Amino acid sequence: MKVLVWNEFIHEKKKPEVAELYPNGMHNCIADFLRADDIEVRTATLDDEECGLTEEVLAETDVLIWWGHAGHNEVPDEIVERIHKYVVGGMGLIALHSAHFSKIFKKVMGTSCTLKWRNDERERIWTIMPNHPIAEGVDESFVIENEEMYGEPFDIAKPDDVIFIGWFKGGEVFRSGCTWTRGNGKVFYFQPGHETNPIFHNENVQKIIRNAVRWACPIKKNIEMGAPWSAPVEE
Amino acid sequence: MKVLVWNEFIHEKKKPEVAELYPNGMHNCIADFLRADDIEVRTATLDDEECGLTEEVLAETDVLIWWGHAGHNEVPDEIVERIHKYVVGGMGLIALHSAHFSKIFKKVMGTSCTLKWRNDERERIWTIMPNHPIAEGVDESFVIENEEMYGEPFDIAKPDDVIFIGWFKGGEVFRSGCTWTRGNGKVFYFQPGHETNPIFHNENVQKIIRNAVRWACPIKKNIEMGAPWSAPVEE
């Protein structure tokens, strides 16, 4: 299985507290905990040519993980179209945290993806579907001591499944882990992941993203979607 | 309630057989059977300034009906963004037949919207959810003697409800009537409606579109979707 971790890689270069948490960027932190005997992980950022999202790279990719925040608009529409083609063709997509406002996530949702937010809140994530593959080995509930609150209403398309719901000390709730299918591809959105918090060092978060990668891996990918004239199959 | 029937209005001007079926355009045919004491219906086409889809018009519109085929690309992206904003804000959207490939339907689906097709086939539409408002007064099944076959797999987002399934004499099946919610707006896709067939003169089709208009009419519209910083509501 080939996974590509895409991160805009902006905050790490501008905010010291983020560089301290993620010296090699969030993308490498995630790639490091994802690598396994049967999982090959690459990374790419906004700085790469074509954002590192060439036809060749995407054609090989089973699951694409996306982290973006300040640079959503820097991703060219043409590349977003290309990513979308591959998702519909079978490639899995995992959108993390502020990627709710990424062009690709908004494209697969077809909604505004708006929500409420506030930094520095205590969160407790509950597992709603304990026997779902993405929840394998995850506690009934776990705490993230400091995270950016995301609050409902979250304007997403109705999820196929809501696997996690988040509780925030300030009173809010959020559908923190949701799945969808788009064409032949699977999509998972996971809410934790604010750059100034050590979220990707959290064991439960790592477990969930590992599970999600295996869950999102397609049986077939690069499936061509066409609208052909079709002869009758019955007389 | 204010309904806007949008039709690209291309085929009626180019193909005599279509002009014969719809002398005032499909949009006026549809508008005519929709008008009621409590329903005011306007029409707009590709020929109108801004496609007739100005901010003022959309702000007033409760339900937008869309028919397009040859001219999907002629609708400016900027106008599609505007329509989408109003759908998410509450405006209902009814996409008819070849509108499956319209920019606005593809945008709310987030998928490729591909399917199989073949002209001049006999279709029978079955009501899967007889007690759904959109199926009110509709027969258990009804025939469209000559219609363009649309066949599965139909690459759409998972519908909230599949209200009608179509059977085609040549062997195909299709999820012919589907609903979704996008933000505050309701979306209904209805498969029949090929321009060279008298589909919009069919009683059952008229009943379904009338029902769908009432179903899609929002409680509130023009709801602003934002992502505001939010203070805690609990201590």
Next chain:
Amino acid sequence: MKVLVWNEFIHEKKKPEVAELYPNGMHNCIADFLRADDIEVRTATLDDEECGLTEEVLAETDVLIWWGHAGHNEVPDEIVERIHKYVVGGMGLIALHSAHFSKIFKKVMGTSCTLKWRNDERERIWTIMPNHPIAEGVDESFVIENEEMYGEPFDIAKPDDVIFIGWFKGGEVFRSGCTWTRGNGKVFYFQPGHETNPIFHNENVQKIIRNAVRWACPIKKNIEMGAPWSAPVEE
């Protein structure tokens, strides 16, 4: 529209604090705030013959509201079968609070309906789908100062829609307002309603139950469900 409010009517007769809150029983409290020019409301309890749920009564009922807790087992299976027949035939069903363990709700769910619980907790209910009919006129979020905590995981069938999510001060979350369709009937589960709290005197709760009654009212009811041999409709 004819509504029947069914309450086991046990606690009011045994616990003084409940009798104080609901001198005429929870059923009459609910019936009182439901009555309208176009809504006729009856009540029935465990004490009535056949639990007040005769064929004649159910055949006339558009929406059945259910409150039960200590007496779930006292409702004869035969009557539960009867209620189920009418739900599938079109009658709406609204299950309140501890009715999650009622025979009829468990029957339509097909799951165990288990959850976590704890008395005397502060709750805040969030509206996830602000433009849903059941949420009409309901605040973005509202507080119930003292309620019985119900916590996830809640073993229910996947809801068609999750309209409300509850936040509890003790850290839990819950899918507090959910809808389903069963046959021709609509089902709404609403979590608040513990008997020792003045829940049914709460304005937001009243508004939601009123909205839910209108939402659950069927277009047609008493639809016979059969599995007939059917002749071909096509040659």
Next chain:
Amino acid sequence: MKVLVWNEFIHEKKKPEVAELYPNGMHNCIADFLRADDIEVRTATLDDEECGLTEEVLAETDVLIWWGHAGHNEVPDEIVERIHKYVVGGMGLIALHSAHFSKIFKKVMGTSCTLKWRNDERERIWTIMPNHPIAEGVDESFVIENEEMYGEPFDIAKPDDVIFIGWFKGGEVFRSGCTWTRGNGKVFYFQPGHETNPIFHNENVQKIIRNAVRWACPIKKNIEMGAPWSAPVEE
């Protein structure tokens, strides 16, 4: 993985044409094509003590396959409760053909499970979700030359996914392959399987049932579902 194929085993003993197709019963025909290096398959019938569905057997079973028709009522309610407990606890359930009217399938659906029917019809099954695990290696569409027609409306709970839709020469359609989750268990209903047709000798049918078994196999099973008092997890 341990699979149990349950068949009422009535028709094979009464109708010569069925005995001819399935000399060792449908259960052994299915068990034979399911066995693999990593899949151990047992069978049980109505004739066995406790229908072969003891606590010990169910506790070991990962996936239960069910075929029933004339003997639905012969399965004691107590055993149906037991099966249901294990499904909710994680055991997968695959209901084949006339099992739509089995007590266990009706229990997990919560609906009447009614449909139309007619023997001896030509069917073509379409794959709606080609990249779903249950559709792996299955053709875009395949024919069953002679099968019992099952026609919509099919009164089931809304499926999580509709993987196959059937087309019948006599004009009907049917949601032929559907999935649900009930508690920790996965449920798959597959429509083909009339006893007087060689359905279980059909390659595509075999492939689908094999895929379904792997899909329905739980990560964890025998999960106890309780409704415990729960202490606060947050102050």
